[in-house]
Amino acid sequence: MDTVIKKNEWLFMLSCLGLGILAEISFFHARIGVSYLVFLTGFYLVVFVRYKLGFNHRRIGLLIMGCIWLLAASYVLYDNVLFYLLNIVVIPFLVLFHVVLITSPGNLKWGTPAFVVRMAAKIGQGVTYSSQFSGRVFKLVSRNMDESTSQTMKRVLIGLLIGLPLLGIITGLLMSADAVFQEMVLRLPQFIFDFNLEGIFRTVAVLVFTALFFGILQVLRIKTRTPIQEKNDAENGTISCNGVTAVTILILLNAVYALFTAIQFTYFFSDGLQGGYTYAEYARRGFFELIIVTLINWTILICCLKLVREQGAKMKLVLKLMYSLLVTVSGVMLVSAYQRLSMYEAAYGFTMERILAHAFMIFLIVIFAYTLFRVWFERLALLHFYLIAGLVFYTGLNVMHIxxxxxxxxxxxxxxxxxxxxxxxxxxxxxxxxxxxxxxxxxxxxxxxxxxxxxxxxxxxxxxxxxxxxxxxxxxxxxxxxxxxxxxxx
Structure with missing residues (x-):
């Protein structure tokens, strides 16, 4: 292994060390607020200096970056427990997605499962790079020692890194399991408990953050080979469905949905409740079932658009008409579910769950509307729009202060x-x-x-x-x- 460490590697490692310290201060000293914006400022400053603004996929990259900053700003602008917890996971995922995206080749397709594999591969490569760098640093430090002493020290350090956390966990469990053992441990010399365990934890956190930042940011430009190929699946013999089979299924479904839709219109244009139901009974009766059926319809529609191979112009036209009818009746079911929930809210008040259900139904309507356009304009990309719409929708929920x-x-x-x-x-x-x-x-x-x-x-x-x-x-x-x-x- 080459033990030479270049000057720019040292400088970048020190920058990542500063970033690791900033992360520990931002996230482990108090409840997250403005500290998230402070950390992101430092992080992206390091990224931009490291790669000197030589980025690809700039339009989608700017959109994702804008969403990241808006989500982080919600920590200082609003106080929402649900999104506080969700964004702890969502923001780091988006940041990783963003930095991998903007440093990837311009011809890379980001709206595919292969890109998720690429992200995971970058994490693995980053950990490997940091481990190798640590090995080079250790060799430089121990270059004046003989080989056996150097190997012994290395193994002791690895043992301490693995053993100390395990020792703490196991000791705590044994103390909980046996009162005599707990009393004996508590009688140990007081200086052991005066030892700054919190300082050790914070130091470990800084080192872990530093290793992740340093490793991942160093390997972003390295070419990654993944087992998932980004070529058209049709060329590789993916599963397909016959057009006649699809039409048969769609006709059966649409016949039932058409009857349901006709009945629903009697509700839309009448006053009050039907059949003597109370507000609660009417709202709850079938609300979740309607949402599930709508999601099933969406799944069927996507599978047909991706898997069905049309045979002839007439079959193609029939399929498009069936798709359009399926979208239409799905829209009616969403409107029916929306109406039921609105009546329930008017009678029993507004909650987070009900508002989110309303927002999700609006999101589904947008998705179905775009899918209807995709049925007739085949060049439109589905997955790209779904990903972008989902990101904008989630960011909008954070911004609108629910x-x-x-x-x-x-x-x-x-x-x-x-x-x-x-x-x-x-x-x-x-x-x-x-x-x-x-x-x-x-x-x-x-x-x-x-x-x-x-x-x-x-x-x-x-x-x-x-x-x-x-x-x-x-x-x-x-x-x-x-x-x-x-x-x-x-």
Whole structure:
């Protein structure tokens, strides 16, 4: 193995070390807030300096980068527990997708399973590169030692890296399993427990981050061979379906859907509920079934578009008509499900699950509309649009501040009906507390409300917001409003 390490490798490794320290400070000292934007600024500065803006796939790259920054900005602008947790996974995935994409050859097809394999391969190559670099550094450090001593030290270090975490886990489990063993361990000299375990954990985190950043960013330009070929599957003998078989299936399905659609139109153009159902019974009766059937239709449509080989112009036209009818009846089912959920919300209030269900149905309508265009204009790409639409849809959910919509709609419903679920608003994040404050200003005598706000007030006195990493505009504003209320002690 070549032990020579170039100057630019040292400099880039030091840059990644700084990036690893920034990652540890941003994510492991307090709740994530503005720190995510700070980290992304440092990360992309290192990436742009490393590759000197020599990037490909710039249009889609700019779109993905814009979504990444908007998602990270949601940590400082809003306070939503669901998206807080989801974005911990989504943002790193998008960042990896982005940096692999913009450093890949311009003719690479990113809308294929092969690109996901390429991403995984880059992670593996990055880990390998960091391991090899560590081996070269060790050889430089131990170049004045004899071979046996050097190998012994290397094996001891590897053993410590693997053994110490295992020792901590196993000791904790044994202490939980046996009280006598726990008491004996707790009698060990106090200096062992005074040892800075937190410092060790943070150091390990910095080293892991540094190794990942350094390895992956160094191998992005290396050509990757994957077992999945990016050529047309049709040339490699993929599964196909006969046009007559597909038409038979579609006719059977569309016949049932046409009957269902005819019945649904009697609901659309009539007032009130049908068959004596209550709002809850009507909304719940078949809502999820309609969504599942719609998803099944979408799956059937995609499979037919990809697998069916038309035989002749007439068969091709018949298939397109069947596809179009399937899209139309699927749209009717989505509208029916949307109507049911809207009636349920009007009767029982708005929640995160119901708003997300509404948004998902709108997303499906957009997907079906584009698929209908694809039926008649065959040159349109399906997967590319689905991926882009999904990314924009998810980013839009983060930007539109769903919890604020829930609070506003429930307060408006309270003005009409005097009904509101304060326990659900209290279960939301800071935005829900802001809604409770607005309700308190309107009706301070609402049952349990003042006690609920007092309990929240005591929780808000926690100094977690004093950490710069956790700065969040919504939390800051709500905290000021809540602490300004004069509430009776409970």
């Amino acid at each position: 919890e604020q919509i829930i609070v506003d709609e429930n307060l408006e419903r309270y003005e009409r009906t005097d009904k509101i679920d304060i326990h659900y608003l209290n279960a939301l994040s800071s935005t829900g507390v802001e809604g409770l404050i607005e309700l308190y200003k309107v009706n301070p005598d609402y049952p349990e409300l003042e006690q609920m706000l007092y309990n929240r007030q005591q929780m808000m006195e926690d100094n977690s917001l004093d950490h710069w990493q956790s700065f969040n505009f919504t939390k800051r504003e709500v905290r000021e409003q809540l602490l300004g209320l004069e509430l009776e002690k409970y």
